[in-house]
Structures are given as C-alpha cells and as structure tokens.
Amino acid sequence: MRNTRLAPYLLIAPSLLFLAVLFLVPLVQTVALAFQADGPGGAAWSTANFARMAGDLNFADAIINTFEIVVIVVPLQLCLALGMAMMLRHVQRGRDIVLWIWSIPLGISDLAAGLVWLAILTDQGYLNTVLNWLGVVKGPQSWLSYETPIALLAAIVVAEAWRATAIVLVILVAGVQLVPKEYGEAADVFGATPWQRFTKIMLPLLKPSIQTALILRTVLAFEMFAIVLSLGGRNFPVLVSEAFTWQYANQNFGVAAAYAVVVMVISLAATLVYLLALRTPPEQR
Amino acid sequence: MTLRRGVFLSGIAVLCAWVLVPLYLIALGAVGGRDAVNSWPKSFWPAELSLSTITAFMNIAGVWTSTLYSVEAAVLCMLFSILLGVPAGYALARFAFRGAVAFRLVVLLTRAFPVAILALPLTVSFIRLGLYDTPLGVGLMHTALALPFAVLVSASLFQAIPREFEEAAWVFGCSGITAFLRVVLPLALPGIAATAIFAFVISWNEVFAATVLTVRHKTLTAYLLSVLSESPLHVQFAGGFVLIIPSVLFIFLVRRHLFAMWGIANR
Amino acid sequence: MTRPGLRGLSAALLGATLLLAPPRAHAEDMVFVSTQMRPIEEAQKVRDTILKDAPAPVAYVTEDPPALPVRVKAEMQGGKHTISLIGALHGELQPLATMGALMTLDDLAARLKERGIPDEVMKLGQFGTGHQMYIPWMQATYLMVANRQALPYLPAGADINALTYDQLQAWAAAIQEKTGKRMLGFPAGPKGLMHRFFEGFLYPSYTGGVVVPFRSDDAEKMWTAFAGLWKTVNPNSTSYNFMQEPLLAGDVWIGFDHVARVLDALRQKPDDFVAFPAPAGPKGRGYMPVLAGLAVAKGAPDANGAMALIDYLAKPETQITTARAVGFFPVVKATLPPDLDPGLKLAVAAIAATGGAKDALPSLLPIGLGQKGGEFDKVFMDTFQLVVLRGQKPRAVLDRQGQEMQRILTETGAPCWAPDPPSQGACQVK
Numbered sequence: 015m016r017n018t019r020l021a022p023y024l025l026i027a028p029s030l031l032f033l034a035v036l037f038l039v040p041l042v043q044t045v046a047l048a049f050q051a052d053g054p055g056g057a058a059w060s061t062a063n064f065a066r067m068a069g070d071l072n073f074a075d076a077i078i079n080t081f082e083i084v085v086i087v088v089p090l091q092l093c094l095a096l097g098m099a100m101m102l103r104h105v106q107r108g109r110d111i112v113l114w115i116w117s118i119p120l121g122i123s124d125l126a127a128g129l130v131w132l133a134i135l136t137d138q139g140y141l142n143t144v145l146n147w148l149g150v151v152k153g154p155q156s157w158l159s160y161e162t163p164i165a166l167l168a169a170i171v172v173a174e175a176w177r178a179t180a181i182v183l184v185i186l187v188a189g190v191q192l193v194p195k196e197y198g199e200a201a202d203v204f205g206a207t208p209w210q211r212f213t214k215i216m217l218p219l220l221k222p223s224i225q226t227a228l229i230l231r232t233v234l235a236f237e238m239f240a241i242v243l244s245l246g247g248r249n250f251p252v253l254v255s256e257a258f259t260w261q262y263a264n265q266n267f268g269v270a271a272a273y274a275v276v277v278m279v280i281s282l283a284a285t286l287v288y289l290l291a292l293r294t295p296p297e298q299r
Numbered sequence: 300m301t302l303r304r305g306v307f308l309s310g311i312a313v314l315c316a317w318v319l320v321p322l323y324l325i326a327l328g329a330v331g332g333r334d335a336v337n338s339w340p341k342s343f344w345p346a347e348l349s350l351s352t353i354t355a356f357m358n359i360a361g362v363w364t365s366t367l368y369s370v371e372a373a374v375l376c377m378l379f380s381i382l383l384g385v386p387a388g389y390a391l392a393r394f395a396f397r398g399a400v401a402f403r404l405v406v407l408l409t410r411a412f413p414v415a416i417l418a419l420p421l422t423v424s425f426i427r428l429g430l431y432d433t434p435l436g437v438g439l440m441h442t443a444l445a446l447p448f449a450v451l452v453s454a455s456l457f458q459a460i461p462r463e464f465e466e467a468a469w470v471f472g473c474s475g476i477t478a479f480l481r482v483v484l485p486l487a488l489p490g491i492a493a494t495a496i497f498a499f500v501i502s503w504n505e506v507f508a509a510t511v512l513t514v515r516h517k518t519l520t521a522y523l524l525s526v527l528s529e530s531p532l533h534v535q536f537a538g539g540f541v542l543i544i545p546s547v548l549f550i551f552l553v554r555r556h557l558f559a560m561w562g563i564a565n566r
Numbered sequence: 567m568t569r570p571g572l573r574g575l576s577a578a579l580l581g582a583t584l585l586l587a588p589p590r591a592h593a594e595d596m597v598f599v600s601t602q603m604r605p606i607e608e609a610q611k612v613r614d615t616i617l618k619d620a621p622a623p624v625a626y627v628t629e630d631p632p633a634l635p636v637r638v639k640a641e642m643q644g645g646k647h648t649i650s651l652i653g654a655l656h657g658e659l660q661p662l663a664t665m666g667a668l669m670t671l672d673d674l675a676a677r678l679k680e681r682g683i684p685d686e687v688m689k690l691g692q693f694g695t696g697h698q699m700y701i702p703w704m705q706a707t708y709l710m711v712a713n714r715q716a717l718p719y720l721p722a723g724a725d726i727n728a729l730t731y732d733q734l735q736a737w738a739a740a741i742q743e744k745t746g747k748r749m750l751g752f753p754a755g756p757k758g759l760m761h762r763f764f765e766g767f768l769y770p771s772y773t774g775g776v777v778v779p780f781r782s783d784d785a786e787k788m789w790t791a792f793a794g795l796w797k798t799v800n801p802n803s804t805s806y807n808f809m810q811e812p813l814l815a816g817d818v819w820i821g822f823d824h825v826a827r828v829l830d831a832l833r834q835k836p837d838d839f840v841a842f843p844a845p846a847g848p849k850g851r852g853y854m855p856v857l858a859g860l861a862v863a864k865g866a867p868d869a870n871g872a873m874a875l876i877d878y879l880a881k882p883e884t885q886i887t888t889a890r891a892v893g894f895f896p897v898v899k900a901t902l903p904p905d906l907d908p909g910l911k912l913a914v915a916a917i918a919a920t921g922g923a924k925d926a927l928p929s930l931l932p933i934g935l936g937q938k939g940g941e942f943d944k945v946f947m948d949t950f951q952l953v954v955l956r957g958q959k960p961r962a963v964l965d966r967q968g969q970e971m972q973r974i975l976t977e978t979g980a981p982c983w984a985p986d987p988p989s990q991g992a993c994q995v996k
Contacts, residue, residue: 025390029383036443043420121546123504129539143341159801192459247805264940426644526606
C-alpha cells in the first residue's frame with residue numbers, strides 16, 4: 015500500500031473538519047461563556063457562574079438525581095439487552111418479528127416515551143386501574159408528585175429502560191452476529207456449560223460492542239431530560255434539565271453554560287473510565 | 300426440555316409485551332379523546348374506534364409541513380453522518396496512526412456534551428451563513444450529534460471484521476479501495492444500516508437544537524414541544540402517538556435488514 | 567442475502583431524498599410571532615377564526631416567552647429578519663424595546679386614536695420613552711374556578727366573590743376532611759404561571775407590595791400562612807401547567823389560573839363550574855391585570871403588512887371575535903354581545919368582579935427587568951420551594967432570597983412598580 019501513511023488522515027479529515035466547525039467552535043464559545051460574568055467594565059473572566067450554580071437550591075438534587083438514574087439505568091439496560099441478545103440466538107421462527115418488536119423503542123424519542131409512560135402512570139392512568147382492580151390501591155393515586163420521590167424515580171427508570179434498551183440491544187446483536195459459530199462449537203466439544211460459554215467466550219468477544227454500547231448509553235443517560243420533564247416536571251431536577259431551565263426560563267446563559275461544562279466533565283470522566291476498563295489490546299482486534 | 304422451551308418462549312412473549320403494551324395504551328389515549336383521558340377506571344378497550352382526535356391533530360396547521368421538515372433534516376443528517384462517519388470509523392479500526400487516540404477523544408468529547416447548549420452560539424453564525432431556519436441547518440447541527448455515533452459504531456464494526464479477509468483480497472490483486480468495497484463493506488453493511496437508522500432517529504427525535512435554529516420551518520418535535528406542553532392531555536397523547544408511528548414503520552422497513560445481520564452469523 | 571433489505575433501505579433513502587425538494591408555498595407570508603395563545607387549540611383558533619379575514623396571508627407562529635428575546639436578538643445580530651409582527655405581554659415587549667429591536671409606531675398610534683383605547687393603557691406602550699413602541703392588543707387576568715360539588719363545603723358566611731385566603735383554607739380543609747382528598751390546585755408545574763400568583767396576588771394581598779416588603783414580617787407571616795394552605799393542596803400541583811385539565815378530570819375542585827388556561831373547563835361544562843375573583847389578604851385583594859401588545863420588529867421584512875394587521879386586530883369586530891375565540895378581552899371600545907357562550911360569560915363576570923371589588927389592589931407585571939425577568943420569577947419559586955415544599959423557616963429563606971432579588975434589581979436598575987411606592991433609581995428590598 016503506497017498511501018498507507020496518508021490514508022487514515024484522508025479518511026478522518028472530512029469528519030474532523032466538520033466537527034471543528036460545528037462542534038469545537040461553539041464548544042469553545044460555550045466554555046468561554048461559562049467562565050465569564052458581567053462585571054462593571056463589561057464581561058470579565060470569573061467563576062461567578064459556577065458559584066451561582068453550586069449555590070442554587072436544585073444543584074445538589076440535580077447531581078444526586080442524575081447519578082441515581084445513570085447508576086440504576088445503565089447496568090439494567092446492559093443486562094436486559096445482553097439477555098435479549100442471547101435469547102435471540104435461540105429463536106428459530108419469527109426471529110425478524112421479535113427483533114423488530116424489540117427494536118421499536120429505538121425510534122421513539124424521549125419526548126414521546128415520556129408521554130407514553132405519563133398515560134400509564136397518571137392518577138387516573140392504566141397502572142392505577144390495574145392496581146385498583148387487584149385491590150392494591152383504592153381509587154386514583156399519585157405516583158409522580160414531590161411526595162412520592164421513590165415512585166417517581168422508579169417511573170423514570172422504567173420509562174428509560176423501556177425506551178433506550180433497544181440501542182444497546184442493536185449494538186450487541188450486531189456484535190454477536192460477528193462472533194464465529196465455531197467458537198461455540200469448540201466450547202461444546204470441551205463440554206462447557208451454557209453459562210461458561212457465555213462468560214468465557216461470548217462476553218470477552220463482545221467487549222468492543224459492550225464498550226461502545228456503554229459509552230453511548232452512559233453519555234446519553236447523562237443527557238436525558240425530556241422524559242424527566244414530562245414525568246417529573248420540576249419535581250425531579252437533573253443536570254441537563256437545570257441547564258435548560260437556566261438557559262430558557264431564567265435567561266442566564268452563563269449559569270446554563272456552567273451546567274453544560276459540568277455535564278461534559280462528568281461524561282468525559284465516565285467515557286475515560288470505560289475506555290480504560292474495557293480496553294481491547296490491538297493484537298486481539 | 301419442553302419446560303425450558305416453555306419458559307424461554309414466555310420470556311420472549313413477556314419482553315415483546317413489555318414493548319408493545321405501552322404503545323397500545325398510548326394509542327388508546329390518542330384515539331379516546333378527552334373523555335377517555337378523564338375517565339376512571341380506565342377501560343383497556345377503545346370505547347369507539349374514532350380517529351377524530353388524531354385527524355384533528357393532523358389537521359392543525361403546521362403539523363404536516365413540520366413533519367416534512369423533520370424528514371428533510373433527518374435524511375440529510377443520515378447522509379452526512381454515513382458519508383463522513385464511515386471512512387473515519389474505518390480509519391480508526393484499521394490504521395494505527397499518530398493522532399488516532401486524539402481523534403477518538405475528540406469524537407467522544409462531542410458525545411459527552413449536551414446538545415442543547417451548542418445550538419445557541421450557533422444561531423448567530425447560522426443566520427450569517429443563511430442556514431438559519433432551514434432544514435439543511437438543522438440537518439447539519441444534527442449531524443454534529445449523529446456523526447460520533449456513526450464513527451464509533453462503524454469503528455467497532457470494522458474492528459470485528461477479521462483483517463485477514465481484506466489481506467486475502469489484496470493478495471488476489473484487489474486494490475485497497477476495491478478490497479474495501481468488495482469484501483469489507485458487504486460484511487459491514489448491516490451495521491452501517493443500523494448506524495444510518497441511528498442518525499435518522501437522532502435527528503427525528505432531537506428537540507432543542509431544532510427549536511433554537513428555526514422559526515417557521517420547525518421540525519415536528521420542535522413544533523410539538525412548543526405546543527404540546529401547553530395542550531390538554533389527549534392532544535399530548537395524540538402528538539406522542541404521531542411521533543411514534545413513523546419510527547415504528549421505519550424500523551419495520553429495515554427489519555429484514557436487521558434480520559440479515561443475523562444471517563451473517565450463520566455463515 | 568442482504569439484498570432485499572438493502573433494496574428496501576435504498577428505496578426509503580431515495581423516497582426520502584425526493585422529499586428534499588422543499589415545498590415553500592407559503593414562504594412569502596408575513597410572520598406574526600406571538601407569546602400569547604400558544605396552546606395548540608388556541609393557536610388554531612387564531613389561524614382559523616381571528617386571522618381568517620386578515621388583510622394579507624399571515625404565518626402565525628407561537629414562541630415561548632423566554633425564547634422570544636433570544637430569537638429577536640439573534641435575528642438582529644445575524645441581520646436576516648424573518649419576523650414582522652410581534653405579539654407579547656407588556657413586560658415581554660419591554661426588553662425588546664430596550665435592546666432597540668422595535669420600530670416606533672407613533673403614526674399608527676395616532677391613526678388608531680378613534681378606536682377608543684384608554685389613554686393610560688395606550689401610554690403603557692411607550693415605556694416612558696415618549697414614542698409608541700407597541701399598540702395595546704388585548705387584556706386578561708387570573709381568576710379562581712371551582713367545581714359546583716365544592717360549594718356545599720364553603721365556610722358559613724363566606725361570599726364566594728369576596729373570599730379571603732383564610733376562608734379559602736377553611737374551605738379546602740373542609741373538603742379534605744369530608745372527602746379525604748386534597749382538592750385545591752395551583753399551576754406550579756414547569757410551564758405553569760405560579761410565579762405570577764406570588765408576584766401579583768399573594769404578596770400584594772398580604773404585604774401591599776412585591777419587592778419592597780419582600781422580606782418583611784408581613785411576608786414571613788404570609789409564607790407561614792401559605793405553607794398552611796398548601797397542606798390542603800393536591801400534591802400534583804407541582805406538575806400542573808394549567809388548571810383546566812385537572813378541573814375537568816375532577817382531580818381538583820378549586821383552582822387558580824390565567825383565564826385563558828381555565829376557559830376550556832368553563833366552556834366544556836359551564837354548568838359544573840363557577841368562576842370568581844382570587845381571595846383577599848390583610849392588605850386587600852391583590853390581582854394582576856394582563857396586557858398584551860403588538861409591536862413591529864425593526865428591519866421587519868413586511869413592516870407595512872404588520873401595521874395593516876395591527877389595524878385589523880384592533881378593530882372592534884376583531885377584538886370581539888378574539889374574546890369569543892380565546893377569552894382575551896378587548897382593549898378598544900367594543901361592547902361584548904349578549905350572546906356569548908355560557909363559559910365565557912362566567913369568565914367575564916369573574917373578571918368584572920375582580921376589577922370591581924372594593925378592596926381590589928392591582929399589581930403590575932414586573933417592569934424593567936429585561937432578560938432578568940426569569941431570574942426574578944425564580945426568586946419567588948425558589949422561596950416557595952424552600953419554605954413550602956421543603957419546610958424551611960421563612961425568615962432565613964427570605965433573607966437569603968432577598969439578597970438575590972436585590973442583586974437582580976441593582977443589576978438592572980429597575981425602579982419599583984405598583985403596588986410598591988415609586989422609587990428613585992433601582993427598587994430596594996427593605
């Protein structure tokens with residue numbers, strides 16, 4: 015190959031250029047915004063925005079809520095999707111239908127997913143109808159108010175698991191189908207149990223897919239807010255919904271940008287952790 | 300064995316119901332109108348099959364046109380992400396080059412940043428460039444969101460395709476590009492299709508940037524966001540349902556393709 | 567093996583690409599951006615009924631109030647203007663005037679003189695600049711709506727049209743005792759107008775002001791009383807964006823909201839509901855009249871069209887149509903016809919009772935805060951959240967939030983507005 019040294023650069027150049035213009039430039043502008051505040055002589059460098067953010071009554075809640083969601087939802091989704099991907103291997107008839115049904119939520123926005131679960135969980139919703147019929151509750155009951163924080167958290171977790179497990183599933187299925195069948199057959203020869211086959215062969219081979227899925231899901235989970243907004247309103251502040259509120263309702267772009275920087279730093283840290291923890295040495299590629 | 304099979308099949312059925320039942324329920328909410336939304340206890344069957352809420356919703360000025368803008372932006376986003384992202388993903392997977400780590404980091408950094416805020420400084424530059432309030436502008440912005448997906452997913456796809464296949468092709472005299480087109484691409488296509496779906500869906504579902512970057516040519520989500528949160532519940536449910544239908548259909552359209560991905564594993 | 571799928575995908579791609587030839591049929595319509603009448607059904611009425619006979623085709627676009635200045639500013643900086651006419655509240659138009667985004671409308675104001683817009687209302691549209699920055703468009707206020715089932719629980723001797731906050735609490739408590747449910751509701755959701763309740767109703771009623779007595783002893787008593795009242799409030803209130811839905815669903819029997827946000831309930835079931843003024847406190851019956859105006863953007867693509875549309879919207883017939891369609895009332899001289907629908911009649915009567923109450927204490931929307939309006943509202947909502955929802959002691963919270971409020975006022979230099987006494991320079995929290 016003559017151009018091997020140049021080839022990778024030519025391949026990444028278009029996307030790099032694109033990201034420089036549509037990502038790095040506004041990013042720098044935003045970070046600058048976060049570290050500036052209006053002083054007597056115009057804008058000056060300062061950490062005032064961060065001080066206001068940290069002093070806000072919702073800041074601690076937003077941090078805690080965001081982490082609660084991520085810590086519960088992401089592992090839940092990974093397990094669920096792994097289970098589904100493994101089950102799919104043993105489905106003989108109707109595989110494409112099952113796969114289709116399971117991937118439907120892939121196309122559902124968090125706005126719509128929030129509305130779906132709102133229909134189920136409102137006071138006069140379907141959940142209460144079923145619970146009422148079972149005799150668990152008497153009449154309409156509220157699950158999404160500030161007085162029922164645990165039920166509210168559970169509702170958001172369920173809605174998020176419903177909506178976004180499909181993304182993990184598709185990435186994993188794409189990974190599973192590239193695992194050569196012979197590996198499993200070889201394991202059979204050595205008399206491996208299904209569980210051993212799963213942990214010793216499937217999981218290690220799926221590592222790149224799992225890494226991709228985890229990174230995408232975690233970062234997205236840090237970003238989610240329409241679902242939280244439609245189910246919890248102002249009862250369940252998360253970091254991005256606070257950024258949105260400061261930007262939109264409070265019209266304070268500096269504090270909004272400060273929140274944005276916090277979300278970015280946290281997501282970046284999580285991403286690095288995944289990259290290091292699930293590193294695939296080049297020789298295994 | 301049959302018991303295990305039974306447990307297995309009911310597991311599949313439960314997971315299918317887990318996806319489908321909520322969809323059925325919002326459909327009920329969407330066709331039932333205000334009376335059904337306010338009724339208690341809820342009926343699990345539609346009282347009457349009336350599409351009046353949904354037709355009323357679709358007849359509201361702007362819903363159809365904004366649907367069209369949504370499709371425009373989403374298709375543009377899909378094309379840009381694939382055209383830009385797949386080569387970059389290939390480079391990451393196949394070449395060990397100086398700056399690869401840095402490039403991967405930049406890509407990840409993009410994903411690690413909330414969408415919402417980025418659109419704001421962009422507003423002014425988009426106005427200058429004449430991209431403000433156009434589906435193209437929204438599509439470009441959404442590409443910034445979808446491109447990292449495209450790069451990362453296709454990188455991991457190419458990584459999983461054994462290098463030897465390509466090397467074999469080179470031995471048979473294929474050039475790098477031909478080897479890629481003839482050998483690697485067909486194997487990776489299902490995954491690339493999945494990436495394309497991602498890109499489409501990201502754009503179709505994105506709300507904030509679309510809201511900020513448009514006035515009159517609002518995409519469907521942006522349009523819905525500005526009116527939905529202040530509409531009665533039955534209109535909200537109708538809106539949610541309308542948002543969901545195309546994605547269900549789109550996924551249905553490529554389901555064979557998703558199935559074909561499965562076919563490769565049986566090779 | 568992947569062929570059929572691929573063909574499907576390429577067909578979809580191709581089909582979608584064909585759609586890229588964009589239909590720009592209405593590209594030349596004049597853009598009318600409004601922060602009022604945003605809900606989907608109301609906006610539709612604006613397009614179908616109010617703008618039906620407009621002099622030229624209009625693209626009616628709604629925008630959230632906080633987003634309006636962002637968009638206008640962006641269009642100014644970018645130099646590409648799409649917006650011609652802006653319809654918004656008095657307090658929302660003021661920051662636009664301050665940033666120089668509005669055309670002066672002195673000639674138009676002179677021409678519209680014979681329409682009979684009261685002078686003091688017309689003058690509000692000048693923001694004290696001596697130039698007409700907007701033309702008054704329509705007015706409204708907030709009111710209370712109750713389900714008739716709640717009426718038997720009214721405390722003895724209480725007149726529903728002259729209720730006090732203590733009586734409201736006794737009323738809601740009686741309902742809670744008998745039914746076991748908390749049936750009082752407020753629009754304290756993310757898009758609700760709860761902050762207006764504090765700024766225009768509760769504070770004036772208890773303290774006679776808004777900013778100056780923000781952390782006074784009266785205010786402390788007020789918050790303690792309101793925390794007591796909240797014990798009878800439906801906990802879903804922090805999710806309600808407007809009250810007509812919970813009222814219609816029967817989740818709430820007594821609710822407070824903007825007239826346009828309860829009108830649907832009154833209209834759907836006029837026999838089930840009554841409408842009445844907000845309660846009074848020790849200092850009077852605080853209430854906030856709402857005035858919306860029409861302004862033309864500087865650099866508007868179609869300034870003449872925008873002015874022609876203002877002329878049209880300020881016609882008595884159009885104003886009556888507007889009242890009928892969306893429940894905002896005329897600012898020009900126009901007599902509402904007797905054949906209004908029963909729901910609208912309930913609202914009209916309650917609004918008249920509010921303004922005409924002996925102890926009425928009108929309170930203006932915050933003025934002069936510019937972009938800080940959102941943060942000003944946040945001070946009230948934060949205080950509410952800390953004192954009422956989290957049960958903190960009002961004194962400490964008020965002292966802290968009072969500093970925050972002072973910071974906002976000092977930064978913007980906004981002088982006091984009614985019912986606070988006028989001030990030299992920035993309004994001061996006592």
